[in-house]
Amino acid sequence: MEIVLLGTGCPQCDPDRRGPATLAIGGGARILIDCGSGVTQRLVEAGTNGAAIDALFLTHLHSDHLVDFYQLVISSWHQGRDRPQRVYGPPGTRDFVDGTMALWAAERAQRVSHEKRASTEAFKIETTELVAGDTIAVGDAQVRVVPVAHQPVRHAFGFVIEADGHKAAFSGDTAYCPALIAAAKGADVLVHECFLHAEMKPVPGVRSAATIDAVRSYHTPPEDVGRVAQEAGVACLLLNHFVPVRFDRNAALDAVRQAYKGPAIVGEDLMRYDIATRRLTHRGGLIGF
Numbered sequence: 001m002e003i004v005l006l007g008t009g010c011p012q013c014d015p016d017r018r019g020p021a022t023l024a025i026g027g028g029a030r031i032l033i034d035c036g037s038g039v040t041q042r043l044v045e046a047g048t049n050g051a052a053i054d055a056l057f058l059t060h061l062h063s064d065h066l067v068d069f070y071q072l073v074i075s076s077w078h079q080g081r082d083r084p085q086r087v088y089g090p091p092g093t094r095d096f097v098d099g100t101m102a103l104w105a106a107e108r109a110q111r112v113s114h115e116k117r118a119s120t121e122a123f124k125i126e127t128t129e130l131v132a133g134d135t136i137a138v139g140d141a142q143v144r145v146v147p148v149a150h151q152p153v154r155h156a157f158g159f160v161i162e163a164d165g166h167k168a169a170f171s172g173d174t175a176y177c178p179a180l181i182a183a184a185k186g187a188d189v190l191v192h193e194c195f196l197h198a199e200m201k202p203v204p205g206v207r208s209a210a211t212i213d214a215v216r217s218y219h220t221p222p223e224d225v226g227r228v229a230q231e232a233g234v235a236c237l238l239l240n241h242f243v244p245v246r247f248d249r250n251a252a253l254d255a256v257r258q259a260y261k262g263p264a265i266v267g268e269d270l271m272r273y274d275i276a277t278r279r280l281t282h283r284g285g286l287i288g289f
Contacts, residue, residue: 001026001166003273011064014245017269020065027065027141027163031055033170034065040075043194055138058089058171060156061096070100081122092153094127128222146183148174150168150218166275176224184232188275195219195243196252222252226259237264263289
């Protein structure tokens with residue numbers, strides 16, 4: 001199984017860290033987790049495209065995790081997709097999908113009529129709403145749904161994917177979460193969000209101390225990410241979805257290492273981790289574990 005970080009950012013706009021999106025390749029399937037801003041461009045940069053995606057899994061319905069959904073649909077059509085989109089997400093996903101497709105219906109009809117492409121199957125969306133504990137087969141990969149602590153968001157999930165004899169866990173957005181630790185036990189890699197609270201300072205007219213405390217309450221600071229990885233006994237930790245997008249990488253890693261002693265990686269957009277060979281690649285660099 002291979003993990004590709006497509007977007008490691010957050011709602012903040014940054015050219016180096018696009019919106020949250022991760023690609024898992026294994027079990028004969030390409031599984032996209034979230035579709036934040038810039039995901040379609042990152043897919044192409046990663047050597048694939050939206051037309052090749054077998055299933056989209058949404059961790060929750062915050063805008064930064066799904067804002068490029070329709071761009072994924074329309075670009076997949078342009079790329080020659082000849083099968084329906086499979087979308088999995090929490091309760092409310094069907095309303096989101098149906099509402100988005102309805103919003104663009106007139107524009108889409110005009111395109112279809114004028115452009116006369118070979119197929120419109122890409123515009124058929126097969127939506128499944130998930131509950132905690134579900135297991136979904138995508139090809140020969142198994143995706144297990146894990147409830148995570150992102151309150152006041154009522155339905156927020158992490159995922160555990162098992163394929164090709166390997167196990168990868170994805171936190172989604174969460175505070176420190178015992179359910180995630182239990183589900184990630186013994187995983188080959190844990191891809192976990194990271195809230196850099198030390199980097200967040202009040203800015204008049206932008207954010208107050210109360211704002212920072214509120215955001216921190218449903219995310220995980222690096223010292224707690226290290227606890228999660230250590231308690232789950234994962235073989236490798238890949239940090240992802242950074243808030244804020246610009247931060248001291250060394251300080252973040254030092255905080256993680258207060259608890260976790262295994263390989264810990266500060267993720268970057270388009271970083272790839274091949275679990276089977278334990279090789280990490282990014283911008284021509286190669287690291288073997």
